[in-house]
Amino acid sequence: MMKRFRYVSAAVFAAMMAGSGIARADANSTDEGLRVFKAANCVGCHKWTGAGGGGYGGAAANLRKTKLTLEQIELTIRCGRISKGMPHFDPDAYTDGRCYGMKASQLEPGRIPPEADHPLRQADIDAVAKYVVANIKGQGEATLDQCHSFFGAGSRVCDMYAKQDEGGTQHASAEQQETAETHHHMKVEAATDSNAPHQDAEK
Amino acid sequence: MVKNTCVAAAVALILGSAPAVFAADGVTPEQLLNADSDAGNWLTHHRDYAAQRFSPLNQINKDNVKNLHVAWTLQLGGIEGGGIWSHGGLEGTPLVENGFMYVTDGWGSVYKIDTKGGQAKVLWRMDPKTDHDWAGAVACCGVDNRGVALSGNLVLSHSLDGRLIATNKDTGQIAWQRQVADPDKSEVITGAPLVVKNMVITGVAGAEYGIRGWIAATDLTSQKEVWRTYTIPAKGEPGSETWKDSNNAAATGGGSTWVTGSYDPRTNTLFWGVGNPGPDWDSEYRPGDNLYTDSTLALDVDSGKIKWHFQHTPNDAFDYDSVAENVLADAPVHGQPRHLDLEADRNGFAYAVDRDNGQFVWGLPFVKKVTWTKGLDPETGKPVEYDPKLPVQKYNASVTPSKENPVTMICPGNMGGKNWPPTAYNPVLKQWYIPVIESCNRITVKPETPGKPVGKREFFTGGGPDQPVRITGSVTAIDVTTGKEVGKHETPFPMLGGLLTTPDLVFYGQPDGKVAALDAKTLQELWSFNTGGGVNAPPMTFTSDGKQYVAILVGQGGAWDKWFIESTPELKGMPPGSSLYVFSLN
Numbered sequence: 001m002m003k004r005f006r007y008v009s010a011a012v013f014a015a016m017m018a019g020s021g022i023a024r025a026d027a028n029s030t031d032e033g034l035r036v037f038k039a040a041n042c043v044g045c046h047k048w049t050g051a052g053g054g055g056y057g058g059a060a061a062n063l064r065k066t067k068l069t070l071e072q073i074e075l076t077i078r079c080g081r082i083s084k085g086m087p088h089f090d091p092d093a094y095t096d097g098r099c100y101g102m103k104a105s106q107l108e109p110g111r112i113p114p115e116a117d118h119p120l121r122q123a124d125i126d127a128v129a130k131y132v133v134a135n136i137k138g139q140g141e142a143t144l145d146q147c148h149s150f151f152g153a154g155s156r157v158c159d160m161y162a163k164q165d166e167g168g169t170q171h172a173s174a175e176q177q178e179t180a181e182t183h184h185h186m187k188v189e190a191a192t193d194s195n196a197p198h199q200d201a202e203k
Numbered sequence: 204m205v206k207n208t209c210v211a212a213a214v215a216l217i218l219g220s221a222p223a224v225f226a227a228d229g230v231t232p233e234q235l236l237n238a239d240s241d242a243g244n245w246l247t248h249h250r251d252y253a254a255q256r257f258s259p260l261n262q263i264n265k266d267n268v269k270n271l272h273v274a275w276t277l278q279l280g281g282i283e284g285g286g287i288w289s290h291g292g293l294e295g296t297p298l299v300e301n302g303f304m305y306v307t308d309g310w311g312s313v314y315k316i317d318t319k320g321g322q323a324k325v326l327w328r329m330d331p332k333t334d335h336d337w338a339g340a341v342a343c344c345g346v347d348n349r350g351v352a353l354s355g356n357l358v359l360s361h362s363l364d365g366r367l368i369a370t371n372k373d374t375g376q377i378a379w380q381r382q383v384a385d386p387d388k389s390e391v392i393t394g395a396p397l398v399v400k401n402m403v404i405t406g407v408a409g410a411e412y413g414i415r416g417w418i419a420a421t422d423l424t425s426q427k428e429v430w431r432t433y434t435i436p437a438k439g440e441p442g443s444e445t446w447k448d449s450n451n452a453a454a455t456g457g458g459s460t461w462v463t464g465s466y467d468p469r470t471n472t473l474f475w476g477v478g479n480p481g482p483d484w485d486s487e488y489r490p491g492d493n494l495y496t497d498s499t500l501a502l503d504v505d506s507g508k509i510k511w512h513f514q515h516t517p518n519d520a521f522d523y524d525s526v527a528e529n530v531l532a533d534a535p536v537h538g539q540p541r542h543l544d545l546e547a548d549r550n551g552f553a554y555a556v557d558r559d560n561g562q563f564v565w566g567l568p569f570v571k572k573v574t575w576t577k578g579l580d581p582e583t584g585k586p587v588e589y590d591p592k593l594p595v596q597k598y599n600a601s602v603t604p605s606k607e608n609p610v611t612m613i614c615p616g617n618m619g620g621k622n623w624p625p626t627a628y629n630p631v632l633k634q635w636y637i638p639v640i641e642s643c644n645r646i647t648v649k650p651e652t653p654g655k656p657v658g659k660r661e662f663f664t665g666g667g668p669d670q671p672v673r674i675t676g677s678v679t680a681i682d683v684t685t686g687k688e689v690g691k692h693e694t695p696f697p698m699l700g701g702l703l704t705t706p707d708l709v710f711y712g713q714p715d716g717k718v719a720a721l722d723a724k725t726l727q728e729l730w731s732f733n734t735g736g737g738v739n740a741p742p743m744t745f746t747s748d749g750k751q752y753v754a755i756l757v758g759q760g761g762a763w764d765k766w767f768i769e770s771t772p773e774l775k776g777m778p779p780g781s782s783l784y785v786f787s788l789n
Contacts, residue, residue, distance in 0.1 A: 041284065056664055156364075195440050
């Protein structure tokens with residue numbers, strides 16, 4: 001648990017590199033697309049499942065239910081959506097009319113899509129568009145397998161799917177992982193409700 | 204006060220290379236009870252149990268603060284993203300005991316720093332290996348951790364993934380840990396623990412995801428939970444009658460508790476703020492006053508039993524949390540000595556109630572613009588439009604979000620008013636300083652469907668905010684003896700970090716990187732420095748080798764850059780960071 005401080009800066013550096021969108025030429029396109037989906041923080045709005053959803057940040061589209069083709073998806077990622085919350089991942093999208101024939105100067109400020117926090121190169125945009133088509137579009141409800149292929153088995157994030165799929169055998173696959181931390185199986189042991197009427201304390 | 208510190212320094216000198224002797228004694232309950240007069244140290248989250256964030260240190264004062272400059276800085280970790288968050292940030296208050304500083308980063312790593320000799324030496328880092336994906340997916344408002352608590356030879360901390368962790372102060376090894384909150388139920392922890400007697404007290408976050416909130420106490424010896432007080436009463440408990448629907452809305456009623464509370468040993472009472480009801484902006488989903496959301500709770504510290512409550516915004520439709528520190532101050536009000544509980548609410552009003560019985564004393568708006576109500580009833584402190592007979596409160600109906608009024612500007616905006624960043628109270632001047640978000644924002648209601656199961660680990664908010672107008676800030680001063688505003692220092696950006704006061708100064712930071720000191724009486728700026736990173740944490744002060752320092756964590760965290768950035772366009776593109784700045788004279 002104890003870590004010498006000099007490793008910290010390396011960890012920060014690694015985290016920054018992960019966000020920088022540098023492509024690895026050798027990886028196959030699904031791996032590559034998954035990496036971009038995480039690094040460009042598509043997850044931040046669409047969730048890992050792509051299902052998006054309402055709530056605090058406004059409604060990101062449900063990519064599992066998208067009707068768009070690969071080309072349209074690529075366009076949406078590159079150019080964002082005019083007047084909507086979907087950012088443009090091509091940093092130059094509105095400089096020369098390449099997106100919807102529009103330049104920033106022709107759009108009222110509120111209509112220009114937000115700039116992406118993590119702009120992408122064309123190869124990354126292509127990879128993530130392919131990933132959306134191959135792994136998210138038309139996929140129905142999220143499953144334990146899909147969760148594991150997204151996260152690996154080292155996190156408890158997939159437990160809720162395990163409970164659904166396997167009727168309560170949570171942690172089944174995490175158990176095989178030797179990475180499991182000592183805290184991986186800890187459960188909350190709560191005291192009884194302090195304000196419950198005496199006899200029938202709430203569980 | 205300076206004398207004490209010199210004695211401690213001399214003792215340290217005699218003991219020479221055996222600082223472990225010091226540490227083995229550890230922080231005692233008596234020390235925590237007297238933390239306010241322990242001038243050189245900062246032993247508990249809000250500095251003392253009264254949560255005043257007032258330090259008597261005055262080596263740095265209004266005559267010389269202009270000479271304040273950087274003594275040292277330190278780069279920390281925890282900047283990486285996880286879940287829906289692209290980066291972590293720093294919202295913590297450092298603690299200092301005898302020159303040793305303890306800070307946390309956003310993912311809950313604890314760092315022990317030796318500050319002696321005018322420089323920083325990291326002695327250890329405890330990385331709790333927080334489950335980023337599990338916790339980060341259901342953290343409503345960023346990857347944050349507000350700091351540690353000290354007890355005996357232990358450093359107590361929380362992790363976003365719901366654990367309470369006790370670390371050996373000398374070795375940095377985890378001594379024990381327990382799961383307190385359950386991210387499977389969208390419960391996460393961002394607040395700092397509070398040690399009282401032999402207990403450590405934990406609050407929870409998750410009211411945007413349909414949790415049922417609680418405050419829990421863990422015994423430090425048995426490591427077992429000794430009480431858990433739910434902020435939403437179960438059926439049959441007092442308060443359950445304020446959930447009038449037939450769909451069991453209380454089960455997902457919210458009521459988070461993620462800001463560390465305060466404690467009055469005189470009455471053995473713990474004071475804790477409770478957050479918004481869920482769904483945030485669909486008040487018709489949950490007719491009734493929705494106790495104890497948006498309330499201050501007073502609890503018996505030994506049993507967790509509720510002694511009294513004071514609710515600020517019944518049947519809230521605005522996300523006006525009362526997740527705020529309650530400042531305990533003894534002062535005369537209009538000549539009458541009072542035991543006050545001060546709370547600056549997200550709804551834009553500052554409240555003083557009698558902390559022995561929860562009776563309203565005074566209240567006033569501390570923001571420049573309030574539109575949701577005409578004001579507070581001077582007798583009860585309730586919004587004047589509040590009608591206990593109505594199942595769904597309308598307040599100013601042309602402003603209040605509802606099905607009939609689904610897109611509406613509200614002032615203050617849903618961040619407040621004042622959010623978690625702590626106020627500071629100067630007992631010498633009897634002035635209370637509030638770090639203000641001067642804001643309006645737009646709410647769009649998207650009603651939830653009563654009876655439909657709430658999505659697991661999904662947002663349950665009944666709508667959401669957006670930011671069509673600029674948001675600014677201020678430090679607003681209130682004379683607690685009259686309940687009147689006595690000064691407002693306006694700032695270009697909202698106050699996202701909180702305050703510190705010393706006998707004649709007030710310190711704050713801004714999300715554009717500025718750290719500044721104001722004259723405590725006139726609120727005139729006397730000093731400033733730009734750290735180059737967004738400040739999202741409160742300043743604190745301490746002595747090391749008898750010399751006074753001011754410390755502040757720097758690195759924008761929270762939800763601002765994800766959901767509120769349109770209101771502060773100059774902050775767009777400000778990179779995340781994770782560092783500690785420490786200032787001193789010469």
